[in-house]
Amino acid sequence: MAPRIGPEPRDPGLSFGQKFLHALPFGIGIRNKPRYYLDYLKSMWENIKNPMYARAILRRGVCDGCSLGPAGLVDDATEGKHLCNLRLQQLKTHAMDAVGDEVLGDVRELADAHVNYLRKLGRIPKPLVRYRDENGLTAISWEEALDTIGERIKKADPRQTGWYVGAQSVSNEGAFAVKQVSRGLGCPNLDSSARFGYIHGVAGLGELFGVPAPTSSLKDLLGSDLIVLWGTDPSETHPLILKYLHIAKDQGSRIAVIDPRKEERLVKYWVPSILESSVFGTRLMDDYYPVRRGGDIAFIQGVLKTLAERNGFDHEFINAHATGVDDLTRPLRQLAWGDLAKGSGVSQAEMEKFAGIYSAAKSAMFLYGTGITRQRHSLSAVRSIATLAAVRGMVGKKRCGLLPLGQSNDQGAVDLGVVPGEGGFTVTQMIKAAAEGKLQVFCTMSGNLFEAPIDRNVVIRALERIDLRVHIGTVFDPSMFHPPGDVVIILPSMTRYEIPGGCTTTSVERRVRFSPEIPGSSVREAKPDWQIPALIAAQVDLANQERFPWKDAAQVRADLEKSVPRYRGVAGLREEGKFIQWGGERLYEKSVFDSIPGGKCRLRLEDLPPVTE
Numbered sequence: 329m330a331p332r333i334g335p336e337p338r339d340p341g342l343s344f345g346q347k348f349l350h351a352l353p354f355g356i357g358i359r360n361k362p363r364y365y366l367d368y369l370k371s372m373w374e375n376i377k378n379p380m381y382a383r384a385i386l387r388r389g390v391c392d393g394c395s396l397g398p399a400g401l402v403d404d405a406t407e408g409k410h411l412c413n414l415r416l417q418q419l420k421t422h423a424m425d426a427v428g429d430e431v432l433g434d435v436r437e438l439a440d441a442h443v444n445y446l447r448k449l450g451r452i453p454k455p456l457v458r459y460r461d462e463n464g465l466t467a468i469s470w471e472e473a474l475d476t477i478g479e480r481i482k483k484a485d486p487r488q489t490g491w492y493v494g495a496q497s498v499s500n501e502g503a504f505a506v507k508q509v510s511r512g513l514g515c516p517n518l519d520s521s522a523r524f525g526y527i528h529g530v531a532g533l534g535e536l537f538g539v540p541a542p543t544s545s546l547k548d549l550l551g552s553d554l555i556v557l558w559g560t561d562p563s564e565t566h567p568l569i570l571k572y573l574h575i576a577k578d579q580g581s582r583i584a585v586i587d588p589r590k591e592e593r594l595v596k597y598w599v600p601s602i603l604e605s606s607v608f609g610t611r612l613m614d615d616y617y618p619v620r621r622g623g624d625i626a627f628i629q630g631v632l633k634t635l636a637e638r639n640g641f642d643h644e645f646i647n648a649h650a651t652g653v654d655d656l657t658r659p660l661r662q663l664a665w666g667d668l669a670k671g672s673g674v675s676q677a678e679m680e681k682f683a684g685i686y687s688a689a690k691s692a693m694f695l696y697g698t699g700i701t702r703q704r705h706s707l708s709a710v711r712s713i714a715t716l717a718a719v720r721g722m723v724g725k726k727r728c729g730l731l732p733l734g735q736s737n738d739q740g741a742v743d744l745g746v747v748p749g750e751g752g753f754t755v756t757q758m759i760k761a762a763a764e765g766k767l768q769v770f771c772t773m774s775g776n777l778f779e780a781p782i783d784r785n786v787v788i789r790a791l792e793r794i795d796l797r798v799h800i801g802t803v804f805d806p807s808m809f810h811p812p813g814d815v816v817i818i819l820p821s822m823t824r825y826e827i828p829g830g831c832t833t834t835s836v837e838r839r840v841r842f843s844p845e846i847p848g849s850s851v852r853e854a855k856p857d858w859q860i861p862a863l864i865a866a867q868v869d870l871a872n873q874e875r876f877p878w879k880d881a882a883q884v885r886a887d888l889e890k891s892v893p894r895y896r897g898v899a900g901l902r903e904e905g906k907f908i909q910w911g912g913e914r915l916y917e918k919s920v921f922d923s924i925p926g927g928k929c930r931l932r933l934e935d936l937p938p939v940t941e
């Protein structure tokens with residue numbers, strides 16, 4: 329084990345009661361700690377009707393629980409199996425039967441039901457329709473459903489139509505089809521759930537380094553001198569990261585957590601796949617910096633100021649590969665420590681301490697999540713973290729870089745450009761327009777607008793004013809059950825595991841991975857996600873069959889490869905678990921930022937947000 333950098337970590341400051349609970353084996357007393365063994369038994373029980381199919385999904389499918397996206401149970405970064413409680417909890421929604429008709433007769437109360445309850449009701453069985461003043465959903469044929477949708481889209485102003493993709497459940501092929509079709513129908517209003525955080529998480533990296541994508545691979549975490557968890561609790565959202573942190577600690581990494589909330593599970597965690605850790609736990613967090621909400625930019629500027637004053641920048645890297653250093657350092661000198669401490673909520677001494685530890689690190693990884701990407705000044709915060717990494721040359725090298733943590737296939741939605749066209753609306757703007765009665769048609773694929781950080785009442789008003797809503801999905805969500813402006817049509821799509829010819833998704837490591845068709849589903853009327861937009865387009869105008877001529881998933885991938893040069897090789901993916909990793913294991917190796925004119929990354933100092941927020 330390499331010696332850990334920096335001073336001896338302080339006591340994590342747990343109360344007497346917490347210390348007692350942390351001393352118990354298996355972490356049995358810890359609040360919200362995942363109960364893996366219980367979850368495993370629960371999952372077996374939940375899938376008792378279809379155990380072989382559930383098992384095949386686990387063993388052969390690409391996980392859609394979060395953005396790590398391994399194939400089957402194989403871990404990409406290290407030895408051992410890759411499986412967590414999130415995946416087990418999700419399994420039922422892929423392996424269950426369709427919902428019975430008795431549930432659909434009166435759906436008014438389901439509009440207020442919890443999304444998890446609805447997800448477990450059963451799969452969407454067939455096309456369903458609900459007209460204004462009706463209380464329930466009625467089954468119709470695909471022909472009738474497409475006919476109604478086609479007629480309404482034909483009559484609507486394309487600028488008053490909108491499409492939305494819930495990236496987590498949609499394949500790259502499905503997201504690509506939505507983009508092509510919506511653009512083809514002249515609709516500029518298109519967006520995905522990556523809008524609610526992740527897109528800022530990578531856009532900031534794109535502005536500094538040239539490419540809107542995570543810079544590194546998961547294995548870069550192993551043995552990095554310093555790992556910074558910034559505004560994220562991966563134990564909740566990306567559980568397998570905790571296994572990597574355990575291994576990293578074993579190899580001498582120091583782990584810093586920067587977050588307004590000190591999460592107990594990051595102080596110590598019981599990694600189920602590592603025997604010693606599963607019994608006694610692993611002390612993870614070495615340093616904790618309790619920034620105030622939105623105080624991250626001020627904190628970073630305090631650290632940058634210290635580094636600048638103590639010759640802590642990597643000038644060799646900066647001179648050769650970066651611009652903007654003078655514009656960064658000059659104003660830093662003028663910043664008053666009192667303002668930075670007030671802005672960050674952290675003392676000068678703490679910022680200096682972080683700078684000291686960071687200066688000692690020869691490698692550093694920055695992981696950040698919604699605590700950064702959903703804050704008001706998210707883009708500035710991401711650019712600030714990227715600048716902090718760049719001033720010490722922590723990009724493009726082994727065990728260095730930045731990994732924004734998002735949902736499954738968020739990166740795919742970004743890569744494929746599932747964003748508004750020229751003059752088009754983001755999803756937030758679509759909701760606002762709909763609430764004002766200015767959106768006639770809204771088609772959403774696996775996108776639950778209630779998961780958006782938008783006032784619930786505004787979303788309800790929007791949903792109930794749209795003339796035609798089309799909800800494409802595998803399972804129900806509450807947005808489907810709100811009364812229509814005129815008509816709601818729900819179309820059943822296949823899960824990622826059912827699609828004939830397989831499908832691909834893109835992970836946080838930029839791996840575009842093939843997931844095969846796994847036979848065994850019982851929902852006969854569901855169609856592949858990529859096929860449904862094409863069927864709608866053909867209904868609007870038969871000539872669209874020529875424009876979207878996909879006969880199978882392989883043809884969609886071939887078209888996708890032509891449209892997205894980074895995805896070169898995706899058309900050739902046919903075997904279980906095979907992948908392309910665009911950009912290689914890490915971007916900017918040899919410190920070449922060739923997407924930026926001049927080939928140098930751009931250091932930036934952001935405006936400090938007002939403290940009152």
Ligand code: SF4
Nearest residue numbers: 391393394397412568
């Ligand atoms: S950590 Fe994420 S990708 Fe890995 S098994 Fe869990 S949910 Fe799936």
